[in-house]
Amino acid sequence: MKKTVLFLLIPLFILTGCTIEDRRNDTENAFIVKDVEGGVCISRVRGGNEILYIPDKIGGKKVVEIADNVMSNMRRLKKIVICGDGIRKIGDGAFAGNKDLETVEGLNNLEYIGQYAFAECVSLKEISLNGSFTSIEKGTFTGCVSLEEVILPSGVRTIEDCSFEGCTSLISVTGAENIVSIGEYAFASCGRLSSIDAENAECEYDAFKNSPAGDVFDIPERPDTIFDGENVLTTVFFDDFDKDDIDLTKWSRCPEWPRQLGVWSDENSFTDKNGNLILLVDEAPDGTLRSGAIRTAGKYSQSGGRFEARCKLGDTPGFWGAFWLMPENGLPDENNGSSADGCEVDIFESPYLSSSSVNYAVHWDGYGENHKSIGMAPSVPYLYYGYHTFTLDWTKTEYIFYIDGIEYWRTSAAGIQEGASYMKLTVEIGTWAGQPVKSEWPTAGLTVDYVKTWQ
Numbered sequence: 001m002k003k004t005v006l007f008l009l010i011p012l013f014i015l016t017g018c019t020i021e022d023r024r025n026d027t028e029n030a031f032i033v034k035d036v037e038g039g040v041c042i043s044r045v046r047g048g049n050e051i052l053y054i055p056d057k058i059g060g061k062k063v064v065e066i067a068d069n070v071m072s073n074m075r076r077l078k079k080i081v082i083c084g085d086g087i088r089k090i091g092d093g094a095f096a097g098n099k100d101l102e103t104v105e106g107l108n109n110l111e112y113i114g115q116y117a118f119a120e121c122v123s124l125k126e127i128s129l130n131g132s133f134t135s136i137e138k139g140t141f142t143g144c145v146s147l148e149e150v151i152l153p154s155g156v157r158t159i160e161d162c163s164f165e166g167c168t169s170l171i172s173v174t175g176a177e178n179i180v181s182i183g184e185y186a187f188a189s190c191g192r193l194s195s196i197d198a199e200n201a202e203c204e205y206d207a208f209k210n211s212p213a214g215d216v217f218d219i220p221e222r223p224d225t226i227f228d229g230e231n232v233l234t235t236v237f238f239d240d241f242d243k244d245d246i247d248l249t250k251w252s253r254c255p256e257w258p259r260q261l262g263v264w265s266d267e268n269s270f271t272d273k274n275g276n277l278i279l280l281v282d283e284a285p286d287g288t289l290r291s292g293a294i295r296t297a298g299k300y301s302q303s304g305g306r307f308e309a310r311c312k313l314g315d316t317p318g319f320w321g322a323f324w325l326m327p328e329n330g331l332p333d334e335n336n337g338s339s340a341d342g343c344e345v346d347i348f349e350s351p352y353l354s355s356s357s358v359n360y361a362v363h364w365d366g367y368g369e370n371h372k373s374i375g376m377a378p379s380v381p382y383l384y385y386g387y388h389t390f391t392l393d394w395t396k397t398e399y400i401f402y403i404d405g406i407e408y409w410r411t412s413a414a415g416i417q418e419g420a421s422y423m424k425l426t427v428e429i430g431t432w433a434g435q436p437v438k439s440e441w442p443t444a445g446l447t448v449d450y451v452k453t454w455q
């Protein structure tokens with residue numbers, strides 16, 4: 001009997017434990033730390049290995065924190081083993097975007113797990129979190145499409161916005177019984193989650209959008225009206241992309257024009273049958289680079305009011321999505337220095353994967369020699385993880401741009417257009433967004449939850 005136990009324990013230790021050799025190698029070669037209360041915080045890591053051992057101590061001091069973003073987007077990393085019980089804080093985005101990461105061991109005494117800490121870890125299957133933390137923060141596990149099981153300590157009271165959104169494989173959340181609050185989109189698009197034992201929780205708007213587990217909760221309906229500071233506006237256009245195909249009473253696929261390195265192709269715009277519009281990037285059999293694009297031209301246009309799209313931006317280099325407005329009659333190229341007779345308004349363009357930015361722009365006086373434009377590029381943390389809401393207020397005196405409800409820019413540089421515009425959702429392929437990486441295709445250049453306008 002004793003022999004059998006030993007035989008089982010030894011291989012287990014070798015496979016999962018932290019040997020002295022591992023600690024020494026990782027301590028000497030891989031980590032840069034800074035002093036914090038009670039020990040050190042890991043502030044830089046050298047990557048490259050499939051398994052990363054985080055030692056109990058570095059330089060004789062206890063490892064107690066992992067800094068923001070410090071182990072994000074590490075290639076080939078499959079497993080993180082935390083040796084010792086000291087880690088109490090995982091910073092924002094600390095492990096985000098690790099596409100090969102399957103497991104993290106040793107999360108035993110956590111006091112805080114940051115926003116987007118595990119976002120888009122698309123291979124992460126299960127996670128066990130222990131400690132005294134009371135909240136799962138915004139976006140912490142968004143887009144973890146392989147995550148099947150989450151085990152939480154019973155002290156967790158709050159699930160913040162978007163924290164598990166898009167965890168399409170999630171079946172089980174254990175330890176939810178003391179949760180009192182579930183934020184907007186927290187379990188949206190968790191299509192396999194049939195129930196969650198959180199019967200005392202209050203849910204915010206769309207907490208379980210496209211998730212069966214929401215059926216037992218009393219979830220408030222989003223109001224049709226908004227107050228923009230001066231006026232009450234009412235929803236006039238809404239598409240949730242929840243049909244089996246694109247609603248052709250509202251949209252058309254853009255004509256197959258050459259765009260940058262590729263073409264807009266009819267085949268690349270469709271719904272995923274889970275409530276999203278997909279604008280796909282791929283390579284046709286003849287080598288043509290293709291992307292999706294749709295517009296409301298001839299079917300819907302609007303002058304003034306609010307325009308909003310909730311999108312997940314493509315996170316591979318070489319293409320950019322955009323949500324933009326075009327005047328029904330095009331852009332007059334008369335050199336009158338005014339936007340009043342028609343302008344292109346880019347509510348966002350997303351070519352800045354590496355800097356977490358999008359581009360804002362207004363173009364007027366045509367696209368020829370008289371062309372003029374103004375723009376700016378706000379940087380927003382974690383913009384390329386999970387879904388974000390992009391909004392334009394078109395008032396009589398200004399264009400005002402928001403992301404997730406926060407204003408980033410306003411302009412009235414060349415005046416405000418008088419006529420109506422139609423909407424476009426497009427993806428283009430080009431080096432403005434970095435060198436395309438075809439090995440990651442086909443992939444969504446833009447995923448859109450909904451488009452909504454008010455007037």
Ligand SMILES: [Ca+2]
Nearest residue numbers: 338339341365
């Ligand atoms: Ca003009």
Ligand SMILES: [Ca+2]
Nearest residue numbers: 240275449450
């Ligand atoms: Ca939707």
